[in-house]
Amino acid sequence: QITLKESGPTLVKPTQTLTLTCTFSGFSLSTSGVGVGWIRQPPGKALEWLALIYWDDEKRYSPSLKSRLAITKDTSKNQVVLTMTNTDPVDTATYYCAHTRADIVVVNAFSPWGQGTLVTVSS
Amino acid sequence: DIQMTQSPSTLSASVGDRVAITCRASQGIVNWLAWYQQKPGKAPKLLIYKASSLESGVPSRFSGSGYGTEFTLTISSLQPDDFATYYCQQYNSYSSFGQGTKLEIK
Numbered sequence: 514q515i516t517l518k519e520s521g522p523t524l525v526k527p528t529q530t531l532t533l534t535c536t537f538s539g540f541s542l543s544t545s546g547v548g549v550g551w552i553r554q555p556p557g558k559a560l561e562w563l564a565l566i567y568w569d570d571e572k573r574y575s576p577s578l579k580s581r582l583a584i585t586k587d588t589s590k591n592q593v594v595l596t597m598t599n600t601d602p603v604d605t606a607t608y609y610c611a612h613t614r615a616d617i618v619v620v621n622a623f624s625p626w627g628q629g630t631l632v633t634v635s636s
Numbered sequence: 637d638i639q640m641t642q643s644p645s646t647l648s649a650s651v652g653d654r655v656a657i658t659c660r661a662s663q664g665i666v667n668w669l670a671w672y673q674q675k676p677g678k679a680p681k682l683l684i685y686k687a688s689s690l691e692s693g694v695p696s697r698f699s700g701s702g703y704g705t706e707f708t709l710t711i712s713s714l715q716p717d718d719f720a721t722y723y724c725q726q727y728n729s730y731s732s733f734g735q736g737t738k739l740e741i742k
Contacts, residue, residue: 560672560680560723562731575730576637609679620731622670624682624691 515539517627531597535610542588548613549593553606600634607631642734648742653714657737659707659724668728671709675720
């Protein structure tokens with residue numbers, strides 16, 4: 514059974530760097546074809562894809578946020594870390610990590626998802 | 637960027653009804669489209685991928701169709717557990733989601 518869980522601060526101040534960790538079980542990020550992505554959802558709003566990392570360390574970022582994001586993996590710890598710099602109140606959202614599998618396209622569907630973690634950006 | 641537009645934004649229906657939700661892409665996405673169900677306070681759950689492939693464990697009353705720019709999620713006979721918000725996701729060019737369709741009880 515695949516499970517994922519997000520962790521990180523619940524409150525960050527504007528301009529600070531946000532670091533979120535996804536800890537997973539039931540699969541290995543060293544297995545060919547496996548990936549982990551991050552998606553966020555502002556309160557009451559739609560989903561937004563942020564970033565994705567694959568087993569081979571290939572990384573993909575949302576073009577609109579690419580300059581502010583970094584995604585890394587620690588295969589030995591079964592963790593993926595997302596870093597977002599220069600945060601703003603508009604970054605307030607529930608942040609989800611999710612499992613995916615590689616296909617001929619750059620990004621794929623996500624399943625399953627973690628429970629999400631709410632991050633508020635406010636002074 | 638590919639924009640995804642769902643319609644309707646809200647849909648009122650009764651148990652047993654057949655309902656359809658539409659998702660339109662601003663440019664062709666082949667069949668790289670997924671549908672998710674989200675309940676309040678919960679993470680999205682994948683229902684359909686590659687426009688028409690049913691995710692394992694998802695009831696067969698859910699089906700997807702479409703190609704290119706227009707796609708449909710159909711629920712053949714609504715069950716009480718189906719009242720939720722539904723999102724489409726394109727993954728032909730990076731990824732983007734629709735704004736959601738809230739399916740509520742009439």
